[in-house]
Amino acid sequence: MAMVKNKTVGRRVFNVINIILMCLFSVMFIYPYLLVIGSSFTSETSLLVNGYNLIPAEFSVYAYEFIFSSDLPFLQAYWNTIWVTAVSVVLTTSVCFLYAYALRHPKLKGKKFFNLYLVITMLFSGGLVPNYLIVTTFFRDSLWSIIIPGLIAAWYTFLIRNYLVTISNSLSEAAEIDGAGQFTILTRIFVPLSKPIIATICLFVAVSQWNSYTGPLLYLESEGNYTLQLVVNKMSDLMANLAANNTTGRIIPSESGEMAAVVVSTLPIICLYPFLQKYFITGITMGGVKE
Amino acid sequence: MKKILVIVLAALMLFGFCACGGGGGSGGEYVITVYRERSSGQADGTQDDVVKEAIEEKFYEDTGISIDLQVTIYSQSELEQRVSTGMGVYTQDLDAVISYIGEDSGAIVMPYAKAERDIVIDLTDHIEDYPNILNAIRMNDPQHEVEMSAYVPIGTMDEADYQMRMIPAVTPDSGYAMIVNADMMRAVQDETGLDPDDYNVLNEGYKNMTFTQFEDLMYAIQDEYTNLRYPIAAKPWDLNRIFAGTLLGYYGENVIQEDGTVVPGYFTEGGQMMLDYMWKWSKDGIWENESLQVDDTDRIGWFASGLSAVYLSYPDVEYLISSMRTVESIDPQLDYIMIAPIADDITEEGQAYAAEHNGEGIVRGNLKDIKASEALIIPDHRDTDTEVLLKFIDWQYSSKENYELCLYGVKGVHWEEGDAIDWNGEQYETWVYPLANREEFTLNPPYSGKYLMLENINISNRLRGDYTVDEQAWYLTARYDFPAYDSNSTEEVWLPDITDNTIRNHAGIIDQNFVQYVRGPAWAGQGTTAPSQLLTGEYIPYFYEYCGDYLDFLTQQTQSSITYFENLWNIEIA
Structure with a gap:
């Protein structure tokens, strides 16, 4: 009884310390973003004079006006990024799932070969120039240049495969006995049971594509095809340049404008995350056998 | 179900093709x-x-x-x-x-x-x-x-x-200059004896402040204004641009000495003096010791809100004009002046000159640019x-x-062509x-200028016609009236890559050590030993003993490069 009591006290102390630490960490992570939001709604002159504050010293939406009215195609880039993200999520998840579904099958012919084929891509790469040559040969200055190369992502495929092997084979065997084909087994049994991993992969792909910068930088040329991160970078560079040698007679919101661009470009992902959070948390703990 | 899925996927693909295609050109051959x-x-x-x-x-x-x-x-x-x-x-x-x-x-x-x-x-x-x-x-x-x-x-x-x-x-x-807060100068005038009107380049017969006067001014302002961030807001290389001519030093590049040898700038007395003053000013809080973390926009903000007394962040006169326009939009009441190049009364030569010329120093100008x-x-x-x-x-x-x-x-x-400006007997187009x-x-400027491949002031060199009278005077004074100091650096003479691994390794070590043990602490105002003592006491002797081959390489290659060009164009390079 005494031991149980001590354990409870000890547990309580641990919980208190844990909670305090987690709160501190939370503040550490959230505070910078709140500062970004606050700065995006602060006038440029106030930022220059007073620095960054959570609560704007002088409230202003000029930064947002500036970025949406600049010559850079911000709204077009927004749409391009939404489109690329949506298509990538659907296609990448579908393709990886299909590959993983095949790999999970115990009697797949050439299983070792297909596994190795995938593993090699995780270990080696052709390099920047060969990648560039191949992608631009088929998808020069096209949004498909960002989608297609990443369709079969080895890591996602392995994640899905590891999840699928935890689903009992007896389910698929029973369905086969009842006359179900492979497609029916896939769509009626495995897909519904795989919602957590599908949601996880969707989130990974969405975040990855939303934040993608190097691919668009290399493969996209016309402004009409630019994605959001590319435009944000260009905008940031443009504002810094204009502010350094400003002959326009108006204040260039180089600081608040950057913050506004960050807020605008991250808001959709932040809004999406709460809906997929439970699956994400479940997904990162998967891998154990559930027989 | 299968059919619907296939149709949806196909529609997505087709829809996606509308994202294909690049920009259109004018169809030139x-x-x-x-x-x-x-x-x-x-x-x-x-x-x-x-x-x-x-x-x-x-x-x-x-x-x-x-x-x-x-x-x-x-x-x-x-x-x-x-x-x-x-x-x-x-x-x-x-x-x-x-x-x-x-x-x-x-x-x-x-x-x-x-x-x-x-x-x-x-x-x-x-x-x-x-x-x-x-x-x-x-x-x-x-x-x-x-x-x-x-x-x-x-x-x-x-x-x-x-x-x-x-x-x-x-x-x-040429065209570097420095901006000083005139209100702050006036506030400490009794102590320093420096009237901003005497040093304002817009006033006829403006004087050149000496280095000693400038330093005294900075310390006086620091004592007077206790809420200042730093009297001087500038990046290290911008400080060097302004004071290279005064201190006869450019620590940042290799320089050709009088005897023809090429050494890193910090080997010279002037380069060391520059580092010493950076260290001293950083230590005393006169110059920002966070200069690499601070942005130019921060410096504009500091100057505009009276948190710094001197502005010389990228001190080219064109940039100074646009920076001051931003400052004016923040605080239209702020009074500031542009001052002429600082005169040398601090080096040996400068002290001797000042002794013979009633305290006036030698004016060599701000650094000449590439x-x-x-x-x-x-x-x-x-x-x-x-x-x-x-x-x-x-x-x-x-x-x-x-x-x-x-x-x-x-x-x-x-x-369109603006009114021409007469300045000291010359006409300048606008x-x-x-x-x-x-x-x-x-x-919203209509044209970016991007189709001009390369600027060439020999073809056309028009001034902006929208400059105010004072801005025009600043521009023309800094570009054409101020002398420009040639640091005799080897920039513009490119040397071959070092193929000898020993020399290359030595060069790498030297550079790394200089940055880590001398320049870094100098900029941050750290340590108790002045950079010049560190350099002359241990660093440079070590350099000569263990890395003399790198110095020989610098000298030999620079000399042969110069000889090559002298023969090519039949000239004598000064």
């Missing part, structure tokens, strides 16, 4: 593709397309060649990536890359120009066929300083052949229109009309936006 780095203050013009059409039309009228100019401006980081892939792909349509040139890693064209393999085209023989380019580069330059910058050594340390692998711009080499600040390289690719590109640049330089079309836009539509669209164009 030769597509000239140029990647260039964004210059400070350069915005994309609202009517760039109009100017493009006008240029292509005029070029066709004059030469019969139909071109389609595809010039894209990138930030430095973007350009680096684009050029890296563009250079790596032999079939890529990339006709030219334009960026600034220098010794540092941000000069994107330099590694390609200096590469031993023929990544870029050797223009040495080509350039003679384009006399306008050569004339424009050589004009007003008897020492061939600009042209020298275009040559890079190809080969090893022992056998280097110089090739012209770049076409250089020609930009002004004249060829930007250059163009032409990749040696399968799909390049080299001859057409060179003809185009030659055409740009062939007349002032062509040059100004490419620099300012269509005359009468995007710009340009302004047309009155009908002046307000609109001032807020």
Whole structure:
């Protein structure tokens, strides 16, 4: 009884310390973003004079006006990024799932070969120039240049495969006995049971594509095809340049404008995350056998 | 279900094809593709397309060649990536890359120009066929300083052949200045004896402040204004730009000494003195010891809100004018002045001079800048229109009309000639936006200037007509009245890459150690030993003992480079 009591006290102390630490960490992570939001709604002159504050010293939406009215195609880039993200999520998840579904099958012919084929891509790469040559040969200055190369992502495929092997084979065997084909087994049994991993992969792909910068930088040329991160970078560079040698007679919101661009470009992902959070948390703990 | 899924996927794919396709061109026979780095203050013009059409039309009228100019401006980081892939792909349509040139890693064209393999085209023989380019580069330059910058050594340390692998711009080499808060100067006038009106360059007969006076002023302001961040807001290299002439020191580059040997700048008394004052000022809180973390916009904010007394962040007069416009929009009541180059009364020579001249120091001027600040390289690719590109640049330089079309836009539509300015017996031309669209164009410039391949002040050098009278005076004073100090650095004379591993390793160690143990602490105001003592006491003797081969390399290569150019052009390089 005494031991149980001590354990409870000890547990309580641990919980208190844990909670305090987690709160501190939370503040550490959230505070910078709140500062970004606050700065995006602060006038440029106030930022220059007073620095960054959570609560704007002088409230202003000029930064947002500036970025949406600049010559850079911000709204077009927004749409391009939404489109690329949506298509990538659907296609990448579908393709990886299909590959993983095949790999999970115990009697797949050439299983070792297909596994190795995938593993090699995780270990080696052709390099920047060969990648560039191949992608631009088929998808020069096209949004498909960002989608297609990443369709079969080895890591996602392995994640899905590891999840699928935890689903009992007896389910698929029973369905086969009842006359179900492979497609029916896939769509009626495995897909519904795989919602957590599908949601996880969707989130990974969405975040990855939303934040993608190097691919668009290399493969996209016309402004009409630019994605959001590319435009944000260009905008940031443009504002810094204009502010350094400003002959326009108006204040260039180089600081608040950057913050506004960050807020605008991250808001959709932040809004999406709460809906997929439970699956994400479940997904990162998967891998154990559930027989 | 299967059918529906297939149809949905197919529809997605089809819908996606509408994202395909690149931008449209004007359909010229030769597509000239140029990647260039964004210059400070350069915005994309609202009517760039109009100017493009006008240029292509005029070029066709004059030469019969139909071109389609595809010039894209990138930030430095973007350009680096684009050029890296563009250079790596032999079939890529990339006709030219334009960026600034220098010794540092941000000069994107330099590694390609200096590469031993023929990544870029050797223009040495080509350039003679384009006399306008050569004339424009050589004009007003008897020492061939600009042209020298275009040559890079190809080969090893022992056998280097110089090739012209770049076409250089020609930009002004003088124009640095310093801005001081006049209110703060007045507040401590009783203590320092310095009346801002005596040093204001806008007043006739303005005086040059001596170094001692300047330092006393900074300390007095620091004592008077306890809420100051720092009296001096500047990056380290900007400090050096202003004080190199005063202290006879430029720590940042290799310099040629009187006996012809080449040493790092911090070997010289002047370079060490510069570091000593940086250390002292940083330690005493006179100069910001967080200079590498602070942004220029922060410095503008500090100056505008009275948190610093001196502003010289990138102290070129054009940038100072635009910075002060920003400062005025923050605090229109702030009183500030531009002061003339600081006079030397602190070096041995300066002290002797001051003793004989009633305390006045030697005025050598602020640092002279590299004249060829930007250059163009032409990749040696399968799909390049080299001859057409060179003809185009030659055409740009062939007349002032062509040059100004490419620099300012269509005359009468995007710009017009402003009133000429008389200054000290010389006339200076100006340009302004047309009155009908002046307000609109001032807020949103119609043309970025991107179709002018390379600036060349020998062809046209117009002042902005929208400068106020004071701004015009600042500009002309800083550019044409202030003397400019030549630090005798070896910048503009590119040396071969070091192939000897021992020497290369030594050079790497030296540089690393200098930055870590001497320069870093100097800038941060750390430690108890002055940088000059560290350098003369242990660092430099160590250098000579263990890394003398690197010094020999510097001297030998620089001397042979200079000899090469002296023979090439039959001149004597000072």
